[in-house]
Amino acid sequence: MGDRPVRLAIAGAGHMGARHAAAIRTCESAELVAVWSRTRAHAARLAGEHGARVAESLSALVESFDIDAVIVCTPPAHHAEPALAAFRAGKHVIVEKPLARSISHGERMIEAADAAGLFLMTAHVARHLPLLRTLHDQVLSGAIGEIAMIHMSRETATALSGWRIDPAEGGGVVLDLGIHEFDWLLWTAGPVERVYCRAASRVRDAAAAYALTTLRFRSGAIAEVESSATKGEGFRISGELAGDAGLITYDSDRDVALSTDLEPLGRAEYGGLPTSFTRASPFLEQMEHWMRCLRGQERPLVKPSEALDALRVALAALESARSGQVLPP
Template sequence: MSVLRVGLIGAGGISRVHADAWRALGAEGIVTSLAGAEAIAAEFGMAVAPDVPTLLSQVDVVDIVTPSGTHPAFALAAIEAGVHVVCEKPLAPTAAEAQRIVDAAAAAGVRIFPAHVVRYFSEYARIKEQIDAGAIGEVATQRFFRMGSAPSTPWFFQESAGGGVIRDLMIHDIDQALWFAGPAVSVYSVQNPPTVDDVVPRPVTAQVVLTHASGAISHLQATWVAPGLPFRTSVEVSGSLGRLAYRSAEDSSLRVDALPTAATDYMPPMSPTDSPYFREIADFVDALRQGSPARVTGADGVAAVAVAEAAYESIASGRPVTLAEVSR
């Protein structure tokens, strides 16, 4: 596989950072979309396919950057065509659909790569390195905060179509919480204001508490605010020997408060121009060519969706939901 042939399904906002990464990796690109394909093709030197079946017949890998509710159908069509799949988060609206995609890919002998890009942000990757090195001992509590302007596209505000602040925005931190502290066993969630008649309000805030199998507790908050307000994110991980913290509003550095240890900092400083989206796509390509695991697996994609689904069930019921209760 000398020159990778990549098909981009979708031409929305996130498609540009994906297309830019594929171009930087020297891939040959084809794009198809109900609208905007010609603009993406002209900007990034791609060809245009008239429809998805035509695109799938011409590529090695498909990159799905469409609304969340459409991910399963496109992923399963690509798998049936024998094409490897990169899929924007969430992998699917429900855990059952996400697991079906992973199972179908395994049966067909193709790879599925859920695009959980925050694992490739240098600050979060360094936190993972420090945790794995034992810098703060056993993880006890985690706090995640993420706030951004509410999107403008209507489907984001229809929960049944795969929208919602938890499934779209908070799922980044759900994935990080699981990456840092391991599987969750229980989920409790509240949202204010509540969703009414399947329409998510704006602005809106959701809070989720995860109990992990390890005994660690994670607190997550995500907010869609009014357009124009700056994006903010923060993370704090406390353990038996210390604490790791990062806040985007303060600076771009990771703060480590820990007891003396022999552990070293494994990751060098990152250039501001070193895109995490490029690192994400490059990791997927390397895993594909080497036959090795990527930083994010299909199972990771399923796990994040299962927690998000449990969070919505908790909001509806007003009680904690165990992961065993989430249908698969």
């Protein structure tokens, strides 16, 4: 790719597709070439907003355009098909989290990436949040000693809808929100030994809107993860880590750099993140990181096996919530 911008295509023109398109626009090293969606009108709108072209089919997206990588933003149950098509066409893949909706899909994607010698990078954007990255660095530098007890919480006011609360297609808050904490925890506290989860739905037969997951780590540490789509307004991440040499806490509602008291401008869009008032948005940080990886300047922060491990924990939590059993990931 040399010095020219990395040429990208987006598969799936929903909320996350639009987020990545916006990040590409502000990332000097990236360029959006083409968009494909199962709903052509969605692809046309997103492509139109960003000066990209519409691909008429998935195969056209990966074969007919001069692209380096595909960002897969379809629902998780449909990540494998575009990812495998991209690998067959020799393109790198960036995939929204969770890696897939099933372990077998995730494993096939990883095998295909390995066989083709191409990148498979998962968008665990929480690792790029300045708050959670600083927290990770503090814990790893020994600020609290050995970790003993952890709480992590992610709450959104935006009710999950569509495939996200379809128990087969999505997985409610456990898969949509909890996956961030599971990935961060595996990254920070090491492997998980067992998982227990209780969850509640607001709508009959829908996936959970609220879940409390208990994790026991191989190290002996204990964690509780709250995943909630029942917040009254806004978005909040909060928690604490207690170790044998200290306690460290965070709360995005408490730790703010700028507060305004204006009338709300409109309803928060799905998955809205708090504005962090840092140099770049986490999505731009993440995009810049991916581009450096694709240019061979950096190693991916999230290894494919790590994305699969986070998925294993999330799926164990979902199954525990269903069966009431304690499960290994």
